[in-house]
Amino acid sequence: MNAYIFHPFVLPFVLGMAFVLTYCVVGLIRTISQLPKADRRKFWRSLVTPKTAWANIRDLFGDCLFHVKIWKRNPVLGYMHSAIAFGWFMIIVIGHVMLFTLKPLEGVDVEGLARTFTNFYYPIFYKHFAAETPVFAFLMDFFLLMIISGILIAVVKKIHSKIVGVKRVTKFGLADTMVRLALWTIFPFRLIAEKSNIMAFWWLYSIDLMVFMCMLPFTRYMHIPTEALFILMRHAGLQAREPRKGYALAQLYSCPSCGLCIDACPMSVNDKMSGNTSAYFMQKLRKRDSEEAKRIAETCLMCGKCVAICPVSVESCDIKWSQRAATPYYINSDHSYLEDRHFDRPQGAENSPSVLYFAGCMTQLTPKIMRAMKQIMESAGEVYEFLDKDGGICCGRPMLLSGKAAEAEAMIKKNTELIKQSGATKLVLSCPICYKVFKDEYHLEGIEILHHTQYIDQLIKEGRLKVKKGDVNYVYHDPCELGRAFGVYDEPREVLESLGNLLKAKSEKELSICCGGSLGSFNLTQQQRDEITVNSVNDLMFNHPDEIVTACPLCLKTFARKSPVAVEDIAEVVSKQL
Amino acid sequence: MDFGFCLSPSSHVKMDSVDQTTFNRLKETNPDINTCIACGSCTATCTAGNFTEMSFRRILLMLQRGKEEEAKKMIQRCMLCGKCTLVCPRGINIRKILLDITR
Numbered sequence: 286m287n288a289y290i291f292h293p294f295v296l297p298f299v300l301g302m303a304f305v306l307t308y309c310v311v312g313l314i315r316t317i318s319q320l321p322k323a324d325r326r327k328f329w330r331s332l333v334t335p336k337t338a339w340a341n342i343r344d345l346f347g348d349c350l351f352h353v354k355i356w357k358r359n360p361v362l363g364y365m366h367s368a369i370a371f372g373w374f375m376i377i378v379i380g381h382v383m384l385f386t387l388k389p390l391e392g393v394d395v396e397g398l399a400r401t402f403t404n405f406y407y408p409i410f411y412k413h414f415a416a417e418t419p420v421f422a423f424l425m426d427f428f429l430l431m432i433i434s435g436i437l438i439a440v441v442k443k444i445h446s447k448i449v450g451v452k453r454v455t456k457f458g459l460a461d462t463m464v465r466l467a468l469w470t471i472f473p474f475r476l477i478a479e480k481s482n483i484m485a486f487w488w489l490y491s492i493d494l495m496v497f498m499c500m501l502p503f504t505r506y507m508h509i510p511t512e513a514l515f516i517l518m519r520h521a522g523l524q525a526r527e528p529r530k531g532y533a534l535a536q537l538y539s540c541p542s543c544g545l546c547i548d549a550c551p552m553s554v555n556d557k558m559s560g561n562t563s564a565y566f567m568q569k570l571r572k573r574d575s576e577e578a579k580r581i582a583e584t585c586l587m588c589g590k591c592v593a594i595c596p597v598s599v600e601s602c603d604i605k606w607s608q609r610a611a612t613p614y615y616i617n618s619d620h621s622y623l624e625d626r627h628f629d630r631p632q633g634a635e636n637s638p639s640v641l642y643f644a645g646c647m648t649q650l651t652p653k654i655m656r657a658m659k660q661i662m663e664s665a666g667e668v669y670e671f672l673d674k675d676g677g678i679c680c681g682r683p684m685l686l687s688g689k690a691a692e693a694e695a696m697i698k699k700n701t702e703l704i705k706q707s708g709a710t711k712l713v714l715s716c717p718i719c720y721k722v723f724k725d726e727y728h729l730e731g732i733e734i735l736h737h738t739q740y741i742d743q744l745i746k747e748g749r750l751k752v753k754k755g756d757v758n759y760v761y762h763d764p765c766e767l768g769r770a771f772g773v774y775d776e777p778r779e780v781l782e783s784l785g786n787l788l789k790a791k792s793e794k795e796l797s798i799c800c801g802g803s804l805g806s807f808n809l810t811q812q813q814r815d816e817i818t819v820n821s822v823n824d825l826m827f828n829h830p831d832e833i834v835t836a837c838p839l840c841l842k843t844f845a846r847k848s849p850v851a852v853e854d855i856a857e858v859v860s861k862q863l
Numbered sequence: 864m865d866f867g868f869c870l871s872p873s874s875h876v877k878m879d880s881v882d883q884t885t886f887n888r889l890k891e892t893n894p895d896i897n898t899c900i901a902c903g904s905c906t907a908t909c910t911a912g913n914f915t916e917m918s919f920r921r922i923l924l925m926l927q928r929g930k931e932e933e934a935k936k937m938i939q940r941c942m943l944c945g946k947c948t949l950v951c952p953r954g955i956n957i958r959k960i961l962l963d964i965t966r
Contacts, residue, residue: 612966613966614962614965614966617939618939618940618941619939619940620940620942622911622914622915622940623914626914646910646944646945646946647946647949649908649946650908650946650949650950675913676910676913677910678910678942679910679942679943679944681942683942683943683944683945683958684942684943686943687943687962689943696942802949804944804945804958807956807958807959807962808956808959809956810895810954810956811954811956812954839949842949
C-alpha cells in the first residue's frame with residue numbers, strides 16, 4: 286500500500302515546522318525593519334566586512350553550536366546544554382547526510398526517495414521507512430542517547446538544582462513548563478518508536494515535535510533561532526535604543542531565561558529580591574508587563590555582572606537603560622546656572638598644570654581620599670590643580686543612569702569646557718562612576734583620562750613615587766565601573782602588592798559583587814542595600830584579611846557601615862606608606 | 864513714600880486650604896518621608912545647592928504647604944548625583960522621591 290514515503294503521523298511535525306519557519310521569517314523581517322536607518326546600514330555592512338564576518342562565524346559556531354561560554358561558566362550545565370542542543374543538531378545533520386545511503390524497507394516506493402518534498406520530514410522519521418547502514422545506525426543511536434543523558438541532567442536540575450551547582454533557578458509560566466515537558470519527552474518517544482516501531486509512539490513523537498515548534502515563539506526556546514540574529518547584530522556594534530524594538534527585541538528573544546544571572550546578581554541575597562534580576566526583567570518585558578519591567582529596570586544596581594557572565598552576552602543593562610529612558614518625566618531640567626562657571630587658575634600659577642585632578646561628588650563626601658591624593662601628587666613632585674576644590678559640577682553619569690541623556694549633556698558640556706580651559710594633559714579621577722562617563726561620553730582629545738589607581742601605578746613604575754612595604758593583609762574590591770566596565774584589574778593589585786600582602790576574595794574581577802551602594806538603583810531601600818553590602822563584605826572576608834581596600838569612594842562609604850575590619854581607599858593606603 | 868524700611872508680606876500659610884495631594888501620594892509610595900527630621904544634611908551636601916537655592920528639605924516643606932509648582936521648579940536644578948541620599952541619617956531614598964515628584 287505504501288505508494289511512497291508517507292504516513293499520516295508526519296503531518297503534525299510538518300504543520301509545526303511550517304508554522305515556526307513562517308514565524309521566524311516574519312520576525313526576522315520585522316526586527317530588521319525596526320532598526321533605525323543608520324543602524325540597518327551598519328548591520329548590512331558588518332555582514333560583508335571581513336573582520337566582523339569572521340567574528341560572526343566564530344561566535345555562531347562557538348556560542349550557538351558548541352556553547353563555549355556555558356562550559357566555561359559551569360561544565361555540568363555546559364554538558365547538559367550541549368548534549369541536548371548539539372546532539373539534536375548532529376541528529377538532524379547526520380539524518381540528512383545519510384538520506385541517500387538508506388535502503389528502503391519492503392513496500393516503500395523507491396521512486397519516492399527522489400521526491401524533494403519528502404526530504405522535509407524523511408530524516409526525522411526515517412526508521413519507519415528505511416534501514417540505515419551500521420555506521421550511521423551507531424552514530425544516530427549515540428547522539429540520541431547523548432540527548433537523553435542531557436535531559437536526565439535537566440530533570441535532576443529541576444528536582445534539586447544545587448547538585449549541578451545552581452542555587453536559584455528561574456521560575457516559569459505555564460507555556461514554558463509545557464514546552465519543556467514536550468522537549469523532555471520528544472527523544473525518549475523517538476527512541477521507543479525507533480526500537481519498537483509501535484505506531485502510537487510515532488504519533489506521540491510527531492505531536493511532541495508539533496507542540497514544541499508551535500509554542501516555541503511564545504516561550505524561552507525562541508532563543509534557539511534568535512541567538513543567531515543577535516550575534517550578527519551584536520558584532521555590527523548596534524545599541525539598544527527602545528526597550529522592545531529592533532536590536533533590543535532580538536536580545537529579548539535571545540535570552541534563554543537560563544537563570545545564571547540570578548545566582549550572579551548582587552540582589553539575590555534573598556528570594557524576594559532575586560525577582561529583580563535580569564532573567565525576570567527580560568521575561569516581563571517580553572510579556573509586555575511594562576509596569577514590572579519598569580520597576581525592575583529602576584531597581585537594578587547596573588553593576589553589569591549579569592552582562593559579564595551571560596552565556597548569550599545579552600546586554601541587559603542597556604535594555605534597562607532604554608526602559609528608563611522611555612519613562613516620561615514631567616519636568617524639564619534646567620542647568621543654565623552652570624553656564625557662567627569657569628576654570629579659575631590659582632594665583633601665582635603661570636603655566637598650565639600637567640595633572641588636573643577631579644575628585645567628583647562622591648569623593649567630596651570622603652575628603653580623606655582627596656587629602657591622600659594631594660599628598661601623593663606632592664610627594665611625586667607633580668604640577669597639579671583641582672578642578673573641583675570648592676565643589677564641582679556633577680560628571681553627568683547619575684543623570685545618564687536615570688535615562689535622561691539630554692539633561693546630562695549640559696553637565697558634560699560644561700565640564701569639558703572647564704577641563705579644556707585648564708590646559709592640563711592628564712585628567713586624574715578618584716571616582717569610577719565619573720571615570721566611566723568621562724571615558725564613554727566626553728570628547729577630551731589629547732587629554733589622558735586616568736583613574737587614581739592607574740595614575741599611582743604609573744608613578745610607582747616611573748620611580749617617581751617610593752612606597753614602603755608593610756605586612757598588612759589586604760583584600761581588594763573591584764568597583765563595578767572600574768573593573769567590569771574597563772578591565773582595570775591589574776593596576777590596583779600591583780600597587781597593593783608593593784604595599785603589603787594581597788589576599789584573594791571569593792569572587793574577584795569580573796565576578797566581583799557590587800557593594801550595594803550603586804547610584805544605578807533608584808528603588809532599593811537602605812535596608813535592602815545593607816543586605817547586599819553584608820553579603821559583599823562576607824565574600825571579601827573569605828580569606829580573613831586585615832583590611833579591605835577599594836578604589837571607589839562610594840564603595841568605601843558603603844562598606845565602612847558594615848565591615849568588621851578597616852576599609853580604606855587605595856590612595857589612603859599609599860599615602861600612609863610613602 | 865520710601866521710609867527706608869517696609870513691612871514684609873505675611874508668610875502665613877492656611878493649612879486648611881492647602882492642596883496636599885502630591886505630598887500624600889508621595890507618602891504612600893515613599894513612606895520613608897515620614898522619618899525625615901529636617902536636619903538639612905541633604906541641603907548641605909547638595910552639588911546643585913552649591914550654585915543655586917536647591918534644597919531638598921525645602922522641597923519637602925513646599926510640598927507639605929501645597930506649593931507644588933515652586934517645588935518642581937527647584938527640582939529642575941537637580942543633577943541626581945545622589946549625595947543627599949548618601950548622607951541622609953534616616954536612610955531616606957531621596958533620589959527616588961525627587962524622581963517620583965516629577966512623574
